[in-house]
Each structure stands twice: as C-alpha cells, then as structure tokens.
Amino acid sequence: MRACEWCGRSIVAKNRQARFCSSKCRVYAHRNPLPKALTNADRWVRRDARKVPLTTTGTAASSTDAATWSTYAEAAASSTGVGLGFVLGDGFACIDLDHCLVDGVPTAAAARFLEAYRGHHVEVSPSGDGLHIWGTAEPGPGTVRTQDDGLHVERYSTGRYITVTGNVYQRGEILPV
Ligand SMILES: [Zn+2]
Incomplete structure (x- = not known):
C-alpha cells in the first residue's frame, strides 16, 4: 500500500x-524533516565547519561522553558552530555513502545500493554529494569498504557522531541497517 x-x-x-x-x-x-526516533533521543551535538563536535555552549563534545550531548530541542536552538550532529550508539547506526550524488542524482551504484533501503530515512550530507542512511544496529566496530562497482560504503554504529542537515533525500523510518 x-x-x-x-x-x-x-x-x-x-x-x-x-x-x-x-x-x-x-x-x-x-x-x-527528522524522524522522531532521532529527535526523541538525547544524543545531539553541534558541529563546526570542519565537523568538530561541540556542546551547545561551544566547548568540545565527545562521541563517548554523554555529558557533552544535548536534547534535540537544545541543540536545534543553539547557534554554536554551523550545524547539528547526532551521536551513534545505543542502537543507532548510519551508513555513509561519499561522493555518490551528481547534481542531486545518485550514481548507478548508489541507486542499486539504495534499493535495499527503501523505507529508511536518508539525508544528504553537508557536502551535498553524499548520503547518510540512518537506522538501527547493535553497537560494533565500524566498517569501510569499496564495492566492486566502486561505491564507497562506511557503516558505523558507535563511537562517532554523524552530521545532520535536515536535507532529506528520502523520508523514512529508523530501520535496521
Ligand atoms: Zn497525510
């Protein structure tokens, strides 16, 4: 349906x-634009233009120190840095596809990859040419690989934060990745 x-x-x-x-x-x-599963979690940070994570007051934030994270409302209301980030872990994960959009259109390899994530929330990265597929996963080591078709795929589930732009490529849910 x-x-x-x-x-x-x-x-x-x-x-x-x-x-x-x-x-x-x-x-x-x-x-x-953001799924409630993300905005309901108190795992938000600010970030600067070089993607360094910051607290809402501008001090250094850490993806391993929950005391430096904020609610979505606090982080969204803060003008520190240039934007938002969400800290992975506790079941939240993300697949990062770099340089996979050309003028907003996915490469053939990326389009094939995305077929397996039709119901997922997918955002355009700050650079405008990458995608973040958000989802759930047990926390574990990150993986970085380049597929035979050239697509570069990074997958993380803990120990780092991911930029959040609100620039939605595909509206969806937070589903297993
Ligand atoms: Zn409706």
Whole structure:
C-alpha cells in the first residue's frame, strides 16, 4: 500500500507522484524533516565547519561522553558552530555513502545500493554529494569498504557522531541497517 509519508494514511487513490494525503501533511513533513526516533533521543551535538563536535555552549563534545550531548530541542536552538550532529550508539547506526550524488542524482551504484533501503530515512550530507542512511544496529566496530562497482560504503554504529542537515533525500523510518 502506498501511504502518506507524514500520517501513514493510504494514498492509493492519489496519482502516482503523490507522497502525501493532503497539502497539510506535506507542509508538516517539510517543517519536521527528522524522524522522531532521532529527535526523541538525547544524543545531539553541534558541529563546526570542519565537523568538530561541540556542546551547545561551544566547548568540545565527545562521541563517548554523554555529558557533552544535548536534547534535540537544545541543540536545534543553539547557534554554536554551523550545524547539528547526532551521536551513534545505543542502537543507532548510519551508513555513509561519499561522493555518490551528481547534481542531486545518485550514481548507478548508489541507486542499486539504495534499493535495499527503501523505507529508511536518508539525508544528504553537508557536502551535498553524499548520503547518510540512518537506522538501527547493535553497537560494533565500524566498517569501510569499496564495492566492486566502486561505491564507497562506511557503516558505523558507535563511537562517532554523524552530521545532520535536515536535507532529506528520502523520508523514512529508523530501520535496521
Ligand atoms: Zn497525510
């Protein structure tokens, strides 16, 4: 069943391009680009232009020190640095695909890879040419690999933070990765 990306109501009767049941849902979705599973977790940091993690007050933050993390509301309200980050761990994981978008369009290798993540929340990275596939996983060692088709795939589940831009490539849920 095709469902409204915001409220989940069926949109089977709508045209094929429709993503929402109503303009109201489209507006809400635009204003709230992040899944609640992320915004409900108190694992937020700020970051500077060089991707150094910061607390909301501008001191150094650490992906291994929860005392330096904030709620989403606090981090989003802070003007420290240039943007937001979310610390992985406690079941939160992310797959990082670098240099896989050309003018916003995924390379053939990336498009193939994304087929396995159709229901996932996927964001465009700060550089504009990478994707972050958010999800859940047991905390474990990170992996870095280059597939036979050239796609560079990094997967992390603990011990680091990932930038969050709110630039949604694919609206979805926080599902296993
Ligand atoms: Zn709706």
